[in-house]
Amino acid sequence: MSARTVIGHTMLVDADWRSASERMTEPLPRQIAESIPCCARRREAAVVLAVLVAATCLFYYEVVFLGRTLLPLDIPRVMPGTPYGSTLAVRVDPFRQDPGASAWHSEPMARKVGHEWAAGRFPLWNEHQGFGAPLLADAQSGGLDLLRLPVLVGRGPLVWDLYYLSRSVLGGLAAYVFARSLGLVIPAGLVFALAYVFSGHFMVYGNNMWIEAYLLLPVLLLGVDLTVKGRMRPGFAMTSAAIGLDLLVGMPESTLFVLLLGAAYGAYRLGWLAYDRPGVGVWTTRFVWLAAAGLVGVALAAPLVLTLFEYLARAHHAHGPEQALGLRYTPLSNLVVLGIPYLLGNGAHVDNYVGMVVLVLAFYGVYPSWTRVYQRMAPFAILAASLLLAKTYGVPGINELGLLPALDITLIPKWSAPVTSFCIAWLASLGVHRLLTEKMSSASPTVAILACGCLTLGGVSLNWEVVSRSPIRDLVATAGTATYLAGITWVVLRWHRPERAMLTALACVCLVVVELFSYAPRGVYDDRYDPSTEPPFIPFLKSQQGAGPFRVFATGGVLYPNSATTYGISDIRALDALYVDRYFAYVQNFIAPTATDRFTGASHASTERGALFRDNPWFDLTGVSYVLTPADGEGFAAEGMGFTGQYEQVYADEVRIYSNRRAYPRTFLVGEVKPVADMEAAIAMMKDGGIDPARSAVVEGIPLDAAARLGAYGGVAAIREYRSDTVVIDIDAASPSLLVLTDAYFPGWTAAIDGQAAPIYPTNLAFRGIFVPAGRHEVHFLYRPATFSIGLVIALIAVLALVVAATGVYRWHPRPWWRLRAAGSSPLRRTESPRSKRAPMPVPNAIATPFSHMRPPRLVDQVAAREVSHGREG
Numbered sequence: 001m002s003a004r005t006v007i008g009h010t011m012l013v014d015a016d017w018r019s020a021s022e023r024m025t026e027p028l029p030r031q032i033a034e035s036i037p038c039c040a041r042r043r044e045a046a047v048v049l050a051v052l053v054a055a056t057c058l059f060y061y062e063v064v065f066l067g068r069t070l071l072p073l074d075i076p077r078v079m080p081g082t083p084y085g086s087t088l089a090v091r092v093d094p095f096r097q098d099p100g101a102s103a104w105h106s107e108p109m110a111r112k113v114g115h116e117w118a119a120g121r122f123p124l125w126n127e128h129q130g131f132g133a134p135l136l137a138d139a140q141s142g143g144l145d146l147l148r149l150p151v152l153v154g155r156g157p158l159v160w161d162l163y164y165l166s167r168s169v170l171g172g173l174a175a176y177v178f179a180r181s182l183g184l185v186i187p188a189g190l191v192f193a194l195a196y197v198f199s200g201h202f203m204v205y206g207n208n209m210w211i212e213a214y215l216l217l218p219v220l221l222l223g224v225d226l227t228v229k230g231r232m233r234p235g236f237a238m239t240s241a242a243i244g245l246d247l248l249v250g251m252p253e254s255t256l257f258v259l260l261l262g263a264a265y266g267a268y269r270l271g272w273l274a275y276d277r278p279g280v281g282v283w284t285t286r287f288v289w290l291a292a293a294g295l296v297g298v299a300l301a302a303p304l305v306l307t308l309f310e311y312l313a314r315a316h317h318a319h320g321p322e323q324a325l326g327l328r329y330t331p332l333s334n335l336v337v338l339g340i341p342y343l344l345g346n347g348a349h350v351d352n353y354v355g356m357v358v359l360v361l362a363f364y365g366v367y368p369s370w371t372r373v374y375q376r377m378a379p380f381a382i383l384a385a386s387l388l389l390a391k392t393y394g395v396p397g398i399n400e401l402g403l404l405p406a407l408d409i410t411l412i413p414k415w416s417a418p419v420t421s422f423c424i425a426w427l428a429s430l431g432v433h434r435l436l437t438e439k440m441s442s443a444s445p446t447v448a449i450l451a452c453g454c455l456t457l458g459g460v461s462l463n464w465e466v467v468s469r470s471p472i473r474d475l476v477a478t479a480g481t482a483t484y485l486a487g488i489t490w491v492v493l494r495w496h497r498p499e500r501a502m503l504t505a506l507a508c509v510c511l512v513v514v515e516l517f518s519y520a521p522r523g524v525y526d527d528r529y530d531p532s533t534e535p536p537f538i539p540f541l542k543s544q545q546g547a548g549p550f551r552v553f554a555t556g557g558v559l560y561p562n563s564a565t566t567y568g569i570s571d572i573r574a575l576d577a578l579y580v581d582r583y584f585a586y587v588q589n590f591i592a593p594t595a596t597d598r599f600t601g602a603s604h605a606s607t608e609r610g611a612l613f614r615d616n617p618w619f620d621l622t623g624v625s626y627v628l629t630p631a632d633g634e635g636f637a638a639e640g641m642g643f644t645g646q647y648e649q650v651y652a653d654e655v656r657i658y659s660n661r662r663a664y665p666r667t668f669l670v671g672e673v674k675p676v677a678d679m680e681a682a683i684a685m686m687k688d689g690g691i692d693p694a695r696s697a698v699v700e701g702i703p704l705d706a707a708a709r710l711g712a713y714g715g716v717a718a719i720r721e722y723r724s725d726t727v728v729i730d731i732d733a734a735s736p737s738l739l740v741l742t743d744a745y746f747p748g749w750t751a752a753i754d755g756q757a758a759p760i761y762p763t764n765l766a767f768r769g770i771f772v773p774a775g776r777h778e779v780h781f782l783y784r785p786a787t788f789s790i791g792l793v794i795a796l797i798a799v800l801a802l803v804v805a806a807t808g809v810y811r812w813h814p815r816p817w818w819r820l821r822a823a824g825s826s827p828l829r830r831t832e833s834p835r836s837k838r839a840p841m842p843v844p845n846a847i848a849t850p851f852s853h854m855r856p857p858r859l860v861d862q863v864a865a866r867e868v869s870h871g872r873e874g
Contacts, residue, residue: 044186051190052172055513056165059198059520063165068525069157070164070207071107072099076604077531080557080630084535084654088527095204095521097351100605102207103531104575107160108562109141111532114152115568116143116724124307124748125724125783128565130574130583130599131622131744131766135724136788137307138578139250140209144304147212147245157528164206171215172197175425178218181225183373184433187505191361191512192429198516199421200341200353213254214418216246220262227289228269236293237806240798243297248304253415256406261384261419266290268380292805299798303791310747310787316584317577318597319409326402329394330413336459339452340482341519342474343459344466352417355515356452356482358428360489361508363448364440365431371438377430385423388416432508435493436501445493452486485515535654538567541626549666549722553613554628555601558655572622573599580744582679586766589683590618614646617662618686621693621764623742625663629656664693667729669714669737669772672696673707682765697740699769700762706771711735727781733774741768741781748785753777 062068073082074090082090093099109126112135116123123143126135136143142152150163172193179189196218202211220242227235243262246255270290274283298305319325330351336343341353354362366382368374390398392413402412431448434440456479460467467475489511496504541552551570552559564571572591574583575598587599592611600606613619613627627647631654651657672695676682682698685691691698695714699706715733722728731739745762751770752758754777763769772779 052169056168062525069528071157073526075103076557076560077563083531084533086529093524097204106209108565110151111566127724128570134311137311139308145248168197174218178222188429188433190509191432195358195425201417210251210254213249216242217258224266232289239293240296244300247301253410257416257419296798299794302794306787306791315578316581321408325411326408332393333462343478354424356486357489357511357515359452360448361428361431362424363451365427367444381423381426388420449490550625551623552626553624556630558628573601582766620662621664623666627658667717667741670697671710671712671714674698697763725783729779732776735774738769739772752780
């Protein structure tokens with residue numbers, strides 16, 4: 001059976017399913033679908049998969065065929081410019097909006113997470129970032145993200161490229177399966193998949209990990225749809241898994257919009273179900289299954305969710321309600337970018353686009369109709385797209401939704417963009433479906449093209465100053481191309497006839513691909529090269545770790561924050577969304593007063609204007625043994641600090657490395673404490689001066705008599721073992737002392753002295769301190785957050801519940817308990833009841849031939865089968 005036969009047969013089935021006589025019976029579509037031979041379904045899957053793979057190769061042909069990479073190479077990582085050893089020319093990339101997110105966070109954190117799993121440890125703590133920071137609770141690190149498994153176990157740019165490309169294929173396949181589950185014909189499903197995964201947000205932010213969350217959106221909606229249709233077990237499993245995986249991606253903003261759309265779609269479908277089938281029993285059962293699926297999905301991600309909430313309560317970030325992020329919006333003049341992305345310049349205003357062809361098809365799908373397929377999909381997609389666009393462009397009354405909880409700390413125009421594209425692609429696929437299965441009004445194509453024309457003219461008028469200064473060549477390449485392709489789409493819609501259905505469908509698919517490909521970034525991907533190639537100074541720093549753990553600090557773009565994590569080197573700087581609150585308070589008050597939302601040690605991608613690393617005991621206290629600068633020494637010169645006897649140059653090649661002679665050891669003993677009540681009091685006392693960190697420490701919340709029990713001499717402390725979740729220290733104290741460990745104070749860390757539990761106190765604002773008795777002792781610090789342990793138990797229970805509910809291994813008798821009791825049986829006893837099966841549909845002899853299973857049923861055969869099933873034959 002050819003692919004053309006499969007597509008044509010499915011179009012007939014879908015067209016007949018939407019006939020007027022079909023509206024009276026709901027189960028019949030499933031029976032007709034089950035009559036399609038398995039070989040036809042497998043052939044359809046193979047054809048669709050081949051189309052998606054071919055489209056991915058087309059859109060990323062430079063990566064697939066020319067040996068280029070999606071990783072940005074002109075972003076500072078280890079060296080200020082290009083990666084060490086690379087002589088390749090760097091290409092200008094005005095399209096991709098956030099290349100640094102991958103270079104500064106996703107890549108180094110994936111290496112750290114993979115290392116922790118390989119060592120047999122849960123990825124809970126990153127000892128190399130700042131003073132140490134939560135790793136799993138950071139969420140974005142992807143500690144439990146199963147979708148990121150390829151880059152956790154593999155290394156190199158080729159692995160990352162395959163990971164990025166496979167996401168497009170799998171996301172498109174998920175969108176296609178969702179479209180088919182709604183009853184859309186094959187070409188409509190292809191338009192849905194292609195228009196979604198190759199829309200603007202995926203192309204300009206495609207090298208970021210949060211894309212995973214949006215590609216799970218069709219999986220979530222498919223699970224909801226299956227549940228509402230009555231296929232509770234597969235729907236329950238799919239919904240739970242989609243929610244759990246979406247949460248484990250670790251981008252709260254993306255997950256928020258995915259779950260909001262999923263919940264809204266579930267409410268919409270349940271509402272229609274209640275309208276079609278009056279009564280409480282049907283829709284309430286589906287609602288219970290959906291609610292249970294949501295709870296199980298959240299429970300699957302409980303280890304991440306619980307640790308994240310614990311971290312948020314003690315974290316510094318730049319997304320507080322006072323920032324009013326939820327009220328920010330994109331100017332209405334940028335609405336034209338949705339259809340003509342580069343009309344206002346390359347990359348300058350492009351966060352998302354769908355193209356004019358998709359918009360024409362979407363307006364065609366919006367055209368009113370009374371068919372069942374329209375009622376099931378169009379109102380929801382129209383309302384969702386309109387609401388998202390209204391909020392994105394600041395429509396009064398709608399924009400105030402940004403004051404709601406969770407939305408008030410979210411930059412909605414950016415994070416809602418893929419969901420908007422999903423809804424528009426949905427409407428476009430509905431337009432293609434109706435083109436092939438319904439007799440549309442002859443005015444509908446004209447209405448669709450006029451709506452797009454009004455959008456274009458309005459955008460041009462609002463941006464006339466920019467457009468009027470644009471070269472004619474640019475206008476032809478942008479507005480001219482969009483107008484030309486939109487005109488061809490109108491011709492196709494007008495030219496359509498039932499006998500040309502297949503040709504029309506293929507034309508729509510091709511037009512979508514052609515326009516989106518014309519907008520896709522090209523000529524911006526760098527030649528494939530490993531950006532984490534080790535320069536010689538990395539082995540030099542590693543060789544110094546034999547004397548004990550230490551930290552580094554760098555300026556001028558050398559070893560940019562988090563890059564040190566890739567090589568197992570600790571850096572006091574950090575570039576992240578969340579910081580331990582005590583860490584950032586210490587940095588802002590004693591090291592980098594100009595730091596706002598990040599600490600990079602330089603002005604690149606930051607507002608900092610220098611760090612206080614000369615003659616600063618609070619800088620020395622952090623254990624920074626080496627300061628790195630560019631080879632030309634401009635790092636120090638730019639800060640105007642010069643050199644004193646504090647620093648000695650120990651390395652000069654591709655970079656310069658200076659040894660800090662005044663660096664404190666990572667752990668030591670003191671014999672004097674200054675008790676304070678809280679963080680603010682600690683900051684005030686440390687700023688007043690007169691405190692020598694080598695002899696005394698500012699400690700919060702200690703007993704009143706603790707200071708009196710200390711001796712004058714501290715003694716010796718040495719780190720014997722240092723891992724992410726374990727620190728073992730040998731001490732020899734001449735008298736009772738306070739042991740100071742310059743790692744971050746954070747809940748979840750426990751301490752034991754010779755096996756006996758000991759309390760940990762916040763010391764010198766950001767660090768840990770415990771009181772130790774005189775003599776030789778062994779001190780253990782262990783990171784065992786209770787939130788993770790509780791979350792792990794909850795997740796295991798959720799996995800068990802998911803398996804049981806999805807497979808139906810453990811089922812109660814389907815009859816109510818009162819009927820069982822009336823029959824004389826106990827309501828608590830399990831009964832072995834076979835799975836209920838639908839009675840076979842009677843078919844006429846014209847269909848039930850010995851060879852009927854080898855061919856798809858004809859349209860006339862299906863109609864005859866329906867007449868028999870309704871008792872209307874003869």
